[in-house]
Structure formats: C-alpha cells, structure tokens
Amino acid sequence: MLTPAPTHGDTAWFIHDRFGMFIHWGLYALPARHEWVKSREKIDDATYRRYFDHFDPDLYDPAAWARAAREAGMKYVVLTTKHHEGFCLWDSQHTDYKATSTPARRDLLKPFVEAFRAEGLRIGFYYSLIDWHHPDFPIDIFHPLRDRPDVAELNNGRDMRRYAAYMRAQVRELLTGYGPVDIIWFDFSYPEREYNGLPGKGRADWESEELLKLVRELAPGIIVDNRLDLPAEFADVHTPEQFQPRAWVHVDGRPVVWETCQTFSGSWGYHRDETTWKSPEQLIQMLINSVACGGNLLMNVGPTARGTFDNRALAALKVYADWMRLHSRSIYGCTQSEFAPPPDCRFTQCGKRLYLHVFSWPFRHLHLDGFAGKVAYAQLLHDASEIRLLEPGKHDEWSIAATPSSTLTLELPVIRPDVTVPVIELFLR
Numbered sequence: 001m002l003t004p005a006p007t008h009g010d011t012a013w014f015i016h017d018r019f020g021m022f023i024h025w026g027l028y029a030l031p032a033r034h035e036w037v038k039s040r041e042k043i044d045d046a047t048y049r050r051y052f053d054h055f056d057p058d059l060y061d062p063a064a065w066a067r068a069a070r071e072a073g074m075k076y077v078v079l080t081t082k083h084h085e086g087f088c089l090w091d092s093q094h095t096d097y098k099a100t101s102t103p104a105r106r107d108l109l110k111p112f113v114e115a116f117r118a119e120g121l122r123i124g125f126y127y128s129l130i131d132w133h134h135p136d137f138p139i140d141i142f143h144p145l146r147d148r149p150d151v152a153e154l155n156n157g158r159d160m161r162r163y164a165a166y167m168r169a170q171v172r173e174l175l176t177g178y179g180p181v182d183i184i185w186f187d188f189s190y191p192e193r194e195y196n197g198l199p200g201k202g203r204a205d206w207e208s209e210e211l212l213k214l215v216r217e218l219a220p221g222i223i224v225d226n227r228l229d230l231p232a233e234f235a236d237v238h239t240p241e242q243f244q245p246r247a248w249v250h251v252d253g254r255p256v257v258w259e260t261c262q263t264f265s266g267s268w269g270y271h272r273d274e275t276t277w278k279s280p281e282q283l284i285q286m287l288i289n290s291v292a293c294g295g296n297l298l299m300n301v302g303p304t305a306r307g308t309f310d311n312r313a314l315a316a317l318k319v320y321a322d323w324m325r326l327h328s329r330s331i332y333g334c335t336q337s338e339f340a341p342p343p344d345c346r347f348t349q350c351g352k353r354l355y356l357h358v359f360s361w362p363f364r365h366l367h368l369d370g371f372a373g374k375v376a377y378a379q380l381l382h383d384a385s386e387i388r389l390l391e392p393g394k395h396d397e398w399s400i401a402a403t404p405s406s407t408l409t410l411e412l413p414v415i416r417p418d419v420t421v422p423v424i425e426l427f428l429r
C-alpha cells in the first residue's frame, strides 16, 4: 500500500476521517451570485458596502449546521474566517471590517467552533491570503479595481509589508482565541499571474516562511495546506480543487496526503440561481473515488445570508447521511487498495476488508480477475446479505468458458440494491 512521506502536522486523524465539510460564508451570501462577485463585477468598496450594512444572519444556528455535518458523516469542518473580500467573521482587533460591526453585531466564529466541537468534529480555519478590502493590498489581476485607468495612483502607498504583518496578527488571533485548531487553510498564491504590469503574488508577498513559522509555533500539530507558494515539503496536505484524481496524487514524484475540495453546485458561496447541482450518484461517487485514490473529500456548503443551509444543500447532505449510515465503514480508515477494480467499480480497503463500490450495476455476475481463492466471504454492506462466490471450476458449464481460471465470480441479485451506490464487502483470506 502507498504511504506518503511523514508530515509536519498531525495528519493521522485526517487520513482516517476522510470526509469534511467546507463552509464558505461571508458578505457574498447577500448578492448570492458567487463569492468572487466583487472581483467579477469589479465592484468598488463603496458599492460593496451595501452587503456589509445589510448583513444580518438572524437565523444563524451553528448547532444545526454542526448536526447536519455530523449526520452526513463529516468528521471535520473548514470555515472561511475571511475570504477574498476581506470580511472577517470574528471580532478581530485589527480591523472594523468584521461581523461585530454589521447588523449581526456579534462574533460568529466563537459559537461556530463551540457547536462543531460539541458534535465531535475537528476544526479548520480557511484564511484568505487575498484581500480585496484591505487598503495595503496592492491591486493585481484579481482585484476589483484592476481595470481602473488610475490603477497606478490607486496602488501608490499600498504597503504589502504592512498587509503581511496584518495577516500574521489575524492568524495569531485565530490560533489563540478559539481553542485548538486542527487545520489552517491558506488561499491562494499566483506569482506568475502578471496583468497589465500588475504583478501576481506569492511567497515573497505573503512572507510565507514567517507566516508558516508563526503557525507552527502557535499550533504545533496543525495541518497546513499547500497554497502558500512554498516548496511541496512544507505543506501537510495537497488540495486539488473541483477535480477528481484517477490515482493517488503525487507531487515531485512522491505520493502525498491529499484532499480534494468540491462544491454541490459549482459556486462556493451561496448562489441562488446556480443550477448545476450534482446528482446523488455524483456526490457519493466523489467521496468513494477520493478514498479509492488514497485521499479525502472536503465538500462545500454555502449558507445563505440569513444563516441557513438552503433546501438544496440540506437535500445533498441528506444523500450523504443516508449512504454513510450504512456504508461508512468502507470510508473511515480506508485507503487505496493494491488490487485493481473491475470496470465501473472502485476499491477501498481497510486491512483484510476490501470494499467493492459498484458504480454501474451489472447483470448477475461480477468477475474479479486474480481473486480466485482469495476471498473467504462476501456480503452487501448495506444489509449484510450474503453474496455467493463462484470459484473457478464451480461455475455452471456455460459460464466457465467466459472466465479464466484465476477469476472469482460474484453472484449478484438481478435487482440493484436501493442505495445510491451499492457496496460489496469482501473478507480477504
């Protein structure tokens, strides 16, 4: 089995738990048309202010969020404490651009952390390196003011050193004021993205080494992602985004601890009119596929500006809850198997238990090449009903011809089990 190089942060629990909830929540929930709306529509601060002035999440109930996450089988959560718009969900002493100064009038992070801890989930903080509100953040390719004719003057006096110090001060608040934090998720670097003479940003701009040093000092076991633009070995977890790997993710030729982050509908922030919501099959298959390739899935919810998960998000979470209730043992503690799965299937493995996830239900027979004599018992995972094993030579005459002597054949019910993705549990000898 593949083993990634040891990490600085404590990834043992992370690799075991496999499934987390991402939450993108900020002022962009009000325009409700993508968390990048300020950049996409080139909205200036004065205009964007209307969302700050009307941010009043009166139905915010983090206990309900935490329950939904736990019921979905998620074991950790990563919340956008600050996204690219620069707005802070906590009562930061280094800015007024924060929840306490809006009609919400309270620190939204504290009750969040308490609620998720109470449900037994680990806590992760997303912190945006990008900041489209801070006056010291130089205008660049993604900044809302990038196309202003007076951009050079607007950039005058902006001091990246001061902004980097601001980030460290805020990260110190986050890692000292809210109890133990298990993950910090910095986002993101783009050193090569020059635009009309405006340089991109990377490690020299964020002062990434210093930032990371501070993080390691304040929270020794914390897991740090790979978006600080530092060499790969500095990161604990690699984060392919909205992308499904086909095999264990390798960086510089070596397998790494990895987590793919995905959305229900393509947008991270609440998006009222987005229609590309994934099907139940896609949702479950993404989780399976991640674990089958040795990785984690961080699945995102974008809560509304009133502080609720909308019905579409709740329905998607229910898909996970229903499936995980019966199948979580094919996920937790499992990883990529050394066996190659048959067509339209994935394997996850946990010791001597091999889980065969059947994405497309065949008629009666599923042939496992090279498995003759290797399986002691098999059952459908959701109801523990036996799946009969047809070892080579014990077939009916007409099927022998079709299968080589090393092939074990599973005899499946004709009717596909009524679960989103059926799983067969194989007990290896």
Ligand code: GLC
Residues within 6 Å of the ligand: 024, 035, 036, 187, 188, 241, 261, 268
């Ligand atoms: C991207 C986007 C962002 C989102 C993140 C999640 O980098 O900028 O909006 O938060 O991906 O991975």
